[in-house]
Amino acid sequence: MTDSETAESLRVAIVGSGPAGFYAADFLLKSARPEFEVDLFERFPTPFGLVRFGVAPDHQNIKRVTAAFERTAKSPRFRFLGNVEVGRSVSVEELRRSYDQVLFACGSASDRKLGIDGESLEGSYAATSFVGWYNGHPDYRSQQFRLDSERAVVVGMGNVALDVARVLVRDRAELAATDIAAYALESLEKSLIRQVVLLGRRGPAQAAFDQGELESIADLDGVGVYLDEGLDRALLEPSHELSAAARKNVEYLRTLPVVSTAKEPRRVILRFLASPVALLGDGRVERVRVEQNRLEPDGKGGFSAVGAGDFDEIEAGLVLRSIGYRGIPMPGVPFDERGGVIPNRDGRVLEAPGGAVIPGLYAVGWIKRGPTGLIGTNKSDAKQTVSLMLEDAASGRWRRKADAPVVDALLAARGLRVVTLDDWHRLDALETEHGKLRGKVREKFYAIEDMLAKL
């Protein structure tokens, strides 16, 4: 086989079936020369990653993006290999032997910690696990959340913080028709939480959420969004230049009432310039000790929060830290501990941050750039990584490896039940059917065993 022949058809393994993995698959499959065969590996029997397990159940419109992914999956050169955990069921080394290129799209499966006293008390959890729980994520379905106090504190001012706050205060009847996990709905129906205090360590102009997301909470029946009484109004009139998003946020925040005027039974209260310094309580969270912050220029044109030495306490029985997702290391692949990502240059995997390129390994999505951006951000990101994969393929540096799909034989020898695209469609139909019977969009399977038992 000559090099020019080898460049005409290449086999790619993508690890992770979230938006980044599917967008990348789509770009790869659209290439005519070389032509790519794409095997997409997923540790769960179900595809779509964060669209299934991260997007809030009351954001069904966002989940419609899966229709585009299903179209990609129709290609005869695409295979879904679900229920296969790369790094466990099959090693990265084995993938490298079977595929010309390996693309990591495994996202950020863990969360960041605050690193404060009391963080591991009962009642304190990562918002990401709460999100996984209400979305029926197999890893979080059995977790218990204390919803037996009147007030919850959510640390962070991003869109995930707003998602969890909204799910905590939203009318249960409105959630009932979504694809929320039945066990989560049942717990939320018994929840005593009426107030959610969001703590932002910096000011209104530095909030990470999107204005529309906050407004959609204020629009909910029986829910009010308020500013904390102690807010220095001068922060709502910043003199420095703002990004368009920050300006929108600040303008909207100016229109919000302060909490002392609250009428609605369920409330979301925004408190800025406040950092939790300890979670206090006897065996479980009862109070959050908070330090007031001030803003100081960070020397890079922005502002950092600096503790001002004034402390107070908020009574709360539930604390969700919503301060970001974090990638986890994949055995056999370099990991940048500081950034929680695979070290890479525009998507080409590096031996270490700033180090040499490892030929044939690529990264895309959150494991490439960190846990930021909307679903659509992964499209341009995937385009960038795939363009480098094409460039490398065109350079003829990688010969097409043996035709035999070595990995299939390995998985079969290991007795793994690989979930195919047809299998997924069967599960999908069952979930939709179960949902219909309950007046819901979908009733998910939560346990991998239950899914496999249906195939």
Ligand code: NAP
């Ligand atoms: P994010 O947007 O990065 O927000 C993280 C928040 O945590 C920020 O307010 C950050 O404050 C704060 N934070 C970080 N470290 C902290 C610490 N040690 N103490 C206190 N606060 C701390 O992350 P996210 O909310 O997890 O969302 C991830 C991505 O998904 C975002 O791009 C988001 O827009 C997207 N998303 C979108 C939607 C939607 O469109 N509906 C829904 C969910 C998620 P600083 O700014 O001070 O660092």
